[in-house]
Amino acid sequence: MTDMTPHVSPEERPSPRGSTAQLPREELIRIHDLMIEGRLLEERLIRMQRQGEAYFWIGGPGEEAFNTCLGLLADKGQGLDHDYFHLHYRSSATLLALGGKSIDALRQMHNTVTDPHSRGRNFCGHFSVREWNLVPITSPIEVQYSVAIGTGLAQARQGGKGITIVQGGDAGSAEGDFASCLVWASRPMQPLPMLIIVANNQWGISTAASGQHGEKYISDRGKAFGMKTMTCNGNDPETAYFAIQEAMDYVRTERRPLVLECFLSRLYGHSSSSGANYVEEEPDCIKLIADKLDQRGWRSHEETKKLTEAKEAEMTEWYKQVLTEPKPDASEVHMFTFAERNHVGGEA
């Protein structure tokens, strides 16, 4: 078996064209707008790294369709009655769909003191928004699957509609934390309302899943724990939307875990370390949705082009703004080592 053989062959993946179910025009247009911004943001980040305005890039080109729908369908807010997010470093489109600003992502990329996620401390894509229950995204692969157990537990006790959403890649599912998540989420004495997502792009940096994973679908592992599992085509926003919606409805109302595996592309390789060049061979969700909108007569390619140019001009303004903003002062290095108050416990 060569390392290039896909782990799950294209025929076995949910259809790239998706299901026949359609979203209303406005909803698909809204998704498209967000996806365009998400892609332009990532491409800007890549350029910034190339131009020496940032040290490292990693991000989510290829995950826009799925992640935008995830952000739009989630229940955003603070506290147990809303959803908790334990995302990964390819989640920029989710952030935008939740209402996050591209300029803040640019700030993190340029490690300015104005970066609201980490104040110049962390890599790009490592978002943190307490007001929306978005816990800090972190570099170690899969720790989020262990930490998510705790918010899931708190929400299981709370009842109501709030759920815990946790997302990681295919390669990282080999880590013990993924197994921990499956075990703890399905304890007979207290099942947890967790939407466990695997974003399967078939790669872990340079290592193909085909050589490392004997299980056909990673989501099948949930079956051993009595969990409902689903797969979906993450490159098509309509398929992804309906799959996420179904999965979320189940977790919200049944208060039980579900594993959702989406198949999607990794369009600029792993990160700046691997060159961050566009990958022609993989399906591109931005092109697919533009074709779809054009075919349906909902938005022509010409309109898409214009919109993209307008958004790009805006992105350029944000980018220029960020370049003028200061870096953190060296004296800040000890700041926030210890908390004086219990912020997460509600103290101001």
Added chain:
Amino acid sequence: MATIAQAVRMALHMGEAHLGVTDVFGEDVGPPLGGVFTATQGLKTAWNTPLDERGIIGAAMGLALAGCNPVCEIQFCDYAFNTIDLLKLCGNTFWASAGQWNVPMTMMTPVGAGIHGSLYHSHSFDGQATRIPGWKIVMPSNPRDAYGMLLTAMADPNPVMVLLPKALMRAKAEAPYEVIPGEPDDARELRKRIDAPIGDRTGWVPDWPDTELDMIAFGKARTLREGTDLTVVTYGRLARVAMRVADQLTDEGISAEIIDLRSLHPYDWDAIVASTRKTGRVLFLNEDTEVTNFGEHLIRRCCDELFGELRVAPRLHAGEHVPGVGLAETLEYASVPTADSVRKAIVELAEAPEVGRSMRDQPRIVRRQPTIDVTIDARELQASVLSEYAFGGRHR
């Protein structure tokens, strides 16, 4: 009068009743056993987890981030090593999110040798723990400190690690300041009120004594014993060993000041400075392996900040840098400090010639011959807790 295990239990009860503790959990922590050292019996919020240390730390973090106040236990610190990156994450979450997400959780875990626990029930964790910034780390040596520092841990908005010397789990107060305010004097009475009964425990509820919510601030050492010739800075199990050795050495004319650091981060540098200035001779004593040992950090600071005031080079007496603590007593005693080796280290420090003076000018500590038996029965310090836990425990 409480043991450390009972002190932990009473503190956790106070945490549940007054500090908003929502969860006390870990392997075998909930009913029926209530912890392999019985430290979590009778608690309202205690529950059992899957056998998964990473899950335990992750769950505690997530609960804390969701606004709960969890206390988790790692059954033996020997099994916390596979959680190190989660402990790191826990320590850096507030910092990485620039002050958004503090992680108010307490992790407690039994540490150290002294119970014939061989390779995987004898590890120390202070060396590892103090290398993880963002955590507060404490190690009590008596029931009062265990009680008071655990209360402080549960009230702190940061992650706190409470390292419990497992050989002292059955140790009781030996001095008035080691007594918990409000606890019954009579050990038997306390046992009856808060120890789970043998056999069926289903209907049992503890009758908690009215102990006070009296916290012990982090970062404050306790001078267990004043002395003039030298300083020993220690913590945990070896604080008690050092005290006994020092008591005996008085009869030989050596006056040792013993400092129980109690809190490893933040630590009481002022107390170390004051005592070291006074004596000019300092020994750092702990049982973790000696290479990149926490005591080495303290020695470095002494050299940086007190060099001119030291009479002799500061010293470390710690565990041997060997892969494990062996089961045979001979091996265990050759791996970690014992009363005899502590005694030897103190005497050598007392007798070391002063730096920069000729031998002729050395002020002498004149040692007298011991008038009493100086050998200490190490077993005396090793309450037989291992045999009590899980295997032959009172539960079964």
